[in-house]
Ligand SMILES: Nc1nc2c(c(=O)[nH]1)N(C=O)[C@@H](CNc1ccc(C(=O)N[C@@H](CCC(=O)O)C(=O)O)cc1)CN2
C-alpha cells in the first residue's frame with residue numbers, strides 16, 4: 678500500500694462514521710416520508726423506461742426503505758432480483774425473488790434470498806441496479822460499508838457487457854438528500870452511479886473524470 682492508498686483509506690473510514698451518523702440522525706418519521714417520496718420518483722422513472730428486471734436491496738439500519746418499490750414491481754409483474762452476501766469471497770450472488778417469504782436472515786442481519794434459492798447468471802441479470810450507500814456525490818461517487826461488494830458486482834457486469842454477454846446496466850444510488858455530499862473519495866476500483874434518486878427527485882450523474 679502506498680501513502681496515498683493509506684490516506685484514502687483513512688479518509689473513507691472517517692467519512693463512513695460521519696455519514697452513518699448523518700443517516701442515523703434523520704428522524705424515523707422523516708426517513709419514512711423521504712423513502713416514500715424517493716420510491717415514487719423511482720417508480721415514475723421505471724414506468725417511463727419500462728425496465729422489466731430490477732435489482733434492489735432490502736433495507737437495514739437507517740437505509741432508505743425500498744420495500745414499497747419492490748412490492749409495486751411484484752404487483753406489476755416485473756422481475757425483482759435481490760443479492761445474497763458471500764462474505765468469504767466478497768461476492769454477491771443474484772436471485773429472483775417473488776415474495777417476502779423467500780427471504781431469510783443473512784450475513785450482517787440483512788434479509789436475503791434463502792440458501793436454497795438458485796442464483797441467476799450475469800446474462801439474466803437486471804437492467805437496473807438500485808444501490809444502497811452511506812454517502813454519494815453528484816459525480817456518482819459512492820461510499821459503502823467498505824467491503825467492496827457492489828464494486829465487485831459492477832466489475833462483473835462491466836466485463837460481461839464488454840464481452841457482449843449482457844446489455845449495459847443502469848446503476849442508481851438510492852439515498853436521502855442529506856447523504857449527497859459535495860465529494861466522496863473514490864478509489865480506482867470504486868463503482869460510479871449513473872443516477873441518484875432522493876426525496877428531492879432524480880439526478881443524472883456527471884461521469885468519472887468529467
Ligand atoms: N441493505 C443492504 N444490503 C446490502 C448492502 C448494503 O449496504 N445494504 N451491502 C453493500 O455492500 C452488502 C452488505 N455489505 C455490508 C458490509 C459491511 C457491513 C458491516 O456491518 N460492517 C461493519 C464494519 C466492520 C466490518 O467490516 O465487518 C460495520 O459497519 O459496523 C454490513 C454490510 C450487500 N447487501
Ligand SMILES: Nc1ncnc2c1ncn2[C@@H]1O[C@H](COP(=O)(O)OP(=O)(O)OP(=O)(O)O)[C@@H](O)[C@H]1O
Pocket residue numbers: 689819820821822823824825826827828829832864866867
Ligand atoms: N473489483 C474489485 N475486485 C477486488 N477487490 C475489490 C474490488 N473492488 C473493491 N475491492 C476491495 O474491496 C474493499 C472495499 O472497497 P471500498 O472501500 O471501496 O468499499 P465500499 O464501496 O465502501 O463498500 P461496499 O461496496 O461493501 O458497500 C477494498 O479492500 C478493495 O480493495
